[in-house]
Amino acid sequence: MQIRLTPSLLAWLRCFEATARCRSFTKAASELCITQGAVSQQVKQLEEFLQRPLFLRTPRALMPTPEGQWLSVVLHESFQAIEGTLGQLRVVQDDKPTTLSCAPSFAMGWLTPRLGDLFRAHPQVGLRVVGEFHALDRERMESDDVAAAIRFDLGDYHDLLATEFLDEWLLPVASPAFIAAHPGLRAPDGLHASHLLHDTSAWAGAGPFEEWQWWLQQSDVTPPALGDLAAGHHFNLSQMALGAALAGQGIAMGRAALVLDDLEAGRLLMPFGRPVRSRASYHFVTGMAPSPRTALVQSWITAEAGRFRQRRDHLLGQANA
Template sequence: MHRLPPLHWLQAFEASARTLSFTAAGQELSVTQAAISQRIRLLEDRLGQPLFVRHPRSLTLTPAGQAWLPSVQEAFARLDEGTLEVFGVTPDRSVTLRTTPALQSQWLAPRLARFHLTHPEVTVRVVSAVWSSDFGAEGADIELRYGQGEWRGMESISLGASSLLPVCTPPLAGQLVSLDALAGQTLLHAAGFAAGWPAWLEHAGRKDLSSHCHSLICDNLSMVMALARQGAGVALVHRCLLEDPQGLVAPFDIEVPTREGFWLCRPRSAQGSIESERLWRWLAGEVAPGPS
């Protein structure tokens, strides 16, 4: 990579070779004819051979220039395709929304689908975050975060009161006829949350069961729920992630409230675009009233 000429030299060559005119290339790239001519000379010095034959009123490509041009044009085309794939067809109108994989699939996906039906002109880029350090004021217009809603410089709207309840497949739930039946079962843990299985077992009055259960620990709720659907154990899940349980049922009617929850957030100081404001208002209308 260190042997490649600077990008603006390559742009000057491609435009000049396509138009066979330094003047036309300069107009296309918004620089002077002299600047294009200088870049081509520097490029030829770097490559060690001429790319153009200079005639009094025109240009032609040398055999080396003719042979190299398709490779340069292909490289620019691939760069353009890659930019389109990652940033969308209208990057100037896109809105970046960052949240966890579990919230993406369980809470955000159906709402984003409805938003897109109403506002297909708004390009939304959804990016993933797992740990709290993945979130920040930079890099996203809107975020869905987990915590207590107290982030400096952020406007926050609660998705509603949060509580945790155990879920599993119906066959496994059929075996859990009482809390005692949890002994010997696998408890699926999501790391990084203030409340988890110890808090639920204590709330249920059976803290002692913890030492009689097996454990699987994941760094995200999405994997925990996937394991639960495979019958690998009992997951402890936030109520708001069970709008579409997808085959999971609650074996016990016991929920433990949590001080932490999910929040819709955005930087207070940022001047959001019209598209960002449109998505924010849509999502705000989809959540339960809460503190801000």
Template sequence: MRMPLHSSILGTLRCFEAAARLLSFTKAAEALNLTQSAVSQQIRQLEERLGYPLFLRQHRNLILTVKGEMLFECAARTFLDIEQTLKRLGTSDSPLQVNCLPSFALQWLMPRLVDFHRLQPEVTVRLKAEFQALDQHAMRADDIDVAIRFDPGQYEILHAEPILDEYLMPVASPEYLARHPGFATGERMGDVTLLHDSAPWAGAPEFIEWRTWLEAERPDWLGQLSGVQFNLSILSIGAALNHQGVAMARTAQVLDEIKSGRLINVFGRLVRAPARYMLLVQREEDPRVAVFSQWLKEECRRFSELRQQLLGI
């Protein structure tokens, strides 16, 4: 028996799909914000119009008939397609404004964005590298949809969640270590030049990352913290790659260089950083934000697995 597809039958099919998925008229009613009797009546009317039962009704239990299972598979697939289409249609055409620290953008995020565009071609990302501290007002004023920050701060107003813990390690090129064998073996600091990121986050104490590592591993060297300071970690890492000294690096900055052998984890000892990477979003309900956030967290998970394989953490 053919049935016209109009609003009433769509509502009835929604009741049927929920009842078939949950195998309960009561649970379906709760999910749809209806009464149990309304759902039961809708299903009964649908069965009468079709001319065959969709459920076997047992004491406190529902079982789909063979035809009921076939209709459920079709209805579930159809409603899922409709929901996904509505989400796509509701996605803004404007670029997703992503605000990120310069070094993290260059060393970690930017090389991965090609994959995001391949997977989500309908979402255009506009990446802006900046240092400034963020709060809800700043994100709204600058129209920032997503921000990534590395700091130990707490965000009480913005939606914020940690996405990647970090670890510190001294790194240097093989050539530099060959010229400073006493340091490479841990015997003495000698005339080694320490390379510092002077601003790992806004308001960070001076030499915080070298100090954190030395306090944990070589407290006897704490009196020799002077060295060359850079306002970007990518500059201190670049100096290490150019055989100019030993940089204190975060794993997200140098994992590829460690893997290739261009840089060496000098002592093989890693110390948890005093900060971690945080994801800040302004509007969680924005479909573009949801898609990008899910992708970013998956990339962080994959990076953590690779780091575990290469560095054991």
């Protein structure tokens, strides 16, 4: 005999399963948020439908009959399977903010000033930006609950997805006052090691003078007076070296992403021009299966990088003209 699971029959079965598990109409009613009388009536209707008793009603408790015990086990397992499947299928709206780990200099000099546009375009995105430059791996991102990261490096990741979204160009920069006080800086031959401001931690694994050495090599410049690069001033953030340059303390190796606004405003100058493509780029790093919210942030950053690249290339093209 085939029985159709009507809404009424499903309601009777739900009340019966809760009663059999709780051994009480009252406790089942509390769990199901209905009255004790309603639960008792639903179980009675199920018994009438089956034409057999499902409980032995004693003064102290309700005891399932053998048939009631059999039905109780089947229903309990079935409801658990249904609830488990629904839990796996349901898309949960995560109210926790998406944590984005970002190299501090890039976070301060490029990302943060643009975040207002992201929040206006996508007010539903909760983004928490953390300034960090330590090396990344999948285990650390998972343990720290980091959804994505932005890193300035060579993009060498084995267990993460690293997508380059912005290349970088290196160019020496100094304040107008510093250049005015050092007329010899009209050409690279006038460089002295004591003039140089270094970011000694350009990226994880980079040498302490990576950017100055690379620029000098690619520009085919070896000033006679340069000597030992270590004679310059050392910082562990590009933004700190640039701050020293703005204060007239020397000449820093600027990254275009971090100095474009200062160049356009005239707070920094390029005494030599000669931008050189950096070995490192900006990468958006995620696990192998980024969430839709993380993908949205990545898409926005990629679009912003495209707009920035147009401004940058126009300025660097003028510098090389």
